[in-house]
Amino acid sequence: MDPLSPTPRTTIGRGRDRAVREREQLHALLADALVAHLGVLAGEHPHEHPVVLPVAFGVEAAGPDAGGTLYLHGSVAAGWLARALEHDVCLSVTELDGLVAGRSSFHHSMNYRSAVVIGRARLVTELAERERALELVVDHMIPGRWRTLRASTRKELAATAVLALGLAEASMKQRAGGPGDEAGDIAAGVWGGHIPVRRTAGEPVPDPDATGPVPADVVRRARQLGAPG
Amino acid sequence: MDPLSPTPRTTIGRGRDRAVREREQLHALLADALVAHLGVLAGEHPHEHPVVLPVAFGVEAAGPDAGGTLYLHGSVAAGWLARALEHDVCLSVTELDGLVAGRSSFHHSMNYRSAVVIGRARLVTELAERERALELVVDHMIPGRWRTLRASTRKELAATAVLALGLAEASMKQRAGGPGDEAGDIAAGVWGGHIPVRRTAGEPVPDPDATGPVPADVVRRARQLGAPG
Numbered sequence: 001m002d003p004l005s006p007t008p009r010t011t012i013g014r015g016r017d018r019a020v021r022e023r024e025q026l027h028a029l030l031a032d033a034l035v036a037h038l039g040v041l042a043g044e045h046p047h048e049h050p051v052v053l054p055v056a057f058g059v060e061a062a063g064p065d066a067g068g069t070l071y072l073h074g075s076v077a078a079g080w081l082a083r084a085l086e087h088d089v090c091l092s093v094t095e096l097d098g099l100v101a102g103r104s105s106f107h108h109s110m111n112y113r114s115a116v117v118i119g120r121a122r123l124v125t126e127l128a129e130r131e132r133a134l135e136l137v138v139d140h141m142i143p144g145r146w147r148t149l150r151a152s153t154r155k156e157l158a159a160t161a162v163l164a165l166g167l168a169e170a171s172m173k174q175r176a177g178g179p180g181d182e183a184g185d186i187a188a189g190v191w192g193g194h195i196p197v198r199r200t201a202g203e204p205v206p207d208p209d210a211t212g213p214v215p216a217d218v219v220r221r222a223r224q225l226g227a228p229g
Numbered sequence: 230m231d232p233l234s235p236t237p238r239t240t241i242g243r244g245r246d247r248a249v250r251e252r253e254q255l256h257a258l259l260a261d262a263l264v265a266h267l268g269v270l271a272g273e274h275p276h277e278h279p280v281v282l283p284v285a286f287g288v289e290a291a292g293p294d295a296g297g298t299l300y301l302h303g304s305v306a307a308g309w310l311a312r313a314l315e316h317d318v319c320l321s322v323t324e325l326d327g328l329v330a331g332r333s334s335f336h337h338s339m340n341y342r343s344a345v346v347i348g349r350a351r352l353v354t355e356l357a358e359r360e361r362a363l364e365l366v367v368d369h370m371i372p373g374r375w376r377t378l379r380a381s382t383r384k385e386l387a388a389t390a391v392l393a394l395g396l397a398e399a400s401m402k403q404r405a406g407g408p409g410d411e412a413g414d415i416a417a418g419v420w421g422g423h424i425p426v427r428r429t430a431g432e433p434v435p436d437p438d439a440t441g442p443v444p445a446d447v448v449r450r451a452r453q454l455g456a457p458g
Contacts (some may be wrong), residue, residue: 006344009271009272010357010385012375013306013307013308017244034325034328034339034426035323035325035339035341036442037266037277037281037321037323038281039268039278039280039281039319040279041267041270041277041278041279042238043238043317045274045275046274047275047276048270048274048316049268049270049315049316049317049318049319049347050268050269050270050280050281050318050319051238051268051279051319051345051347052266052267052268052278052279052281052321053288053321053345054321054323054343055427056339056342063415065246077242079242087277088272088276088278088281089276089279090235090268090278090280090281091268091281091282092281092282094283096263096264099263099370099371099430099450101370101371101444101447103378103434104378104379104381105363105364105367105374105378105381105385106376106381106389108261108266108366108370108374108380108398110285110370111414112264112283116280116281116282118278124352126363134334134336136449137337138337140425141328141330141339141417142330142337142395145330145337146334149332149333149419150333150334150414150419151299152333152334154361156333156335157333160283160333160335163316163344171394177435178434178435178436178439179436181436183348185379186438189441190378190379191434191436191439191440191441191442191443191444191447192435192438192439193433193434193435193436193439193447193449194433194434194454195371195374195430195431195433195450195454196430196431196432196434197431197453197454198427198428198429198431199262199325199426199427199428199429199431199456200426200427200429201328201424201425201426202424202425202426202430203425204330204422204423204424204425205407205422205423205424205425206420206421206422207407207408207410207420207421207422209415210420210421210422211418212418212420213420214345214420214422215371215420217379218330218420218422218424221328222351222424223406223422225424225426226429228369229425
């Protein structure tokens with residue numbers, strides 16, 4: 001895969017030592033993350049402002065766009081959708097990996113992996129790409145689930161808008177490990193370290209009216225996310 | 230506390246049944262969350278676009294602003310800081326609570342609590358409020374930690390910009406439980422349910438050059454986030 005090649009607006013200024021260059025790491029982060037935050041422009045000039053919304057997503061690493069394609073979906077009635085097509089959007093994905101307890105307040109920090117993608121979203125109109133995108137979004141949540149489900153109805157497809165965002169213009173940062181403290185604070189014997197943090201799943205919870213065993217794909221996903229059993 | 234009273238730009242359109250009205254629930258979500266996503270305006274009209282960045286934060290429920298005050302900090306050299314003061318910003322906080330395995334792809338969803346705050350950020354210049362804000366940010370990560378640390382140096386304070394964002398204009402949504410499936414899919418005996426998801430901590434990891442026991446506040450925070458022991 002091509003390395004991450006940020007444009008001026010995705011070039012990392014502060015914290016260049018935390019910049020990640022490998023596109024494979026971007027895709028690994030997107031595979032781990034479950035929620036993205038999408039920034040779209042709202043309001044009218046000169047009173048425009050961003051609106052940031054949490055969204056589910058799916059990724060086609062070898063999608064139609066250079067660097068891969070990220071897919072979002074939403075209700076066709078959602079107000080943000082039309083605005084998202086009129087201006088470039090910014091999609092941010094962050095996985096929190098730890099709390100960094102420095103030896104001073106200044107050196108407190110967090111461990112994380114974070115990606116920022118900027119670009120113009122494209123409304124996906126072709127049926128095959130729309131269905132493939134919805135498959136990617138569902139299987140991003142629970143891998144293998146799509147093929148166990150009935151086909152989408154015409155009505156369901158008509159109610160669902162699908163947006164594609166190319167991953168060409170993307171940057172990524174990460175931080176890991178303990179604090180970068182002042183030598184004086186270390187010499188003074190102050191404690192420093194970090195608390196690892198991760199996402200874990202509990203046991204799948206069947207609906208009251210669900211019958212039969214929990215499907216294998218749901219069990220597998222819960223286990224993969226650390227559910228006991 | 231006053232209830233959440235969204236303005237037109239924070240009024241929830243789609244999914245009104247998921248809207249939360251109690252300001253106490255907003256503060257409970259902010260207390261649980263560790264990372265917020267801040268949207269600031271970048272680029273020049275007519276090519277402006279949002280940039281969304283992950284940020285740490287602290288909250289003063291009875292702060293100087295109506296509805297409470299959220300504090301952010303950043304390097305004085307960070308490019309986004311100046312822009313954040315020129316236009317309204319949008320801060321979004323999302324806690325993922327579960328993956329919802331519907332009986333059709335259409336009814337797949339996520340369980341979450343999510344808040345959106347819109348407003349003009351204020352640069353905090355007064356020393357006492359700056360120090361209080363940094364205390365709130367550090368103690369948001371690890372409660373009780375601030376009072377165990379040395380005072381910030383003049384140089385550290387000079388390198389750190391603090392922004393305040395009033396919580397007056399805020400909205401919140403949440404979803405919990407299983408899928409809202411079609412009666413036909415339920416009758417057909419298709420399985421439906423959800424996988425609970427939460428954040429958990431591991432044991433605190435001391436730096437190689439840390440001496441002495443792990444401080445009580447760090448141990449307490451790790452336990453509170455579910456670390457074993």
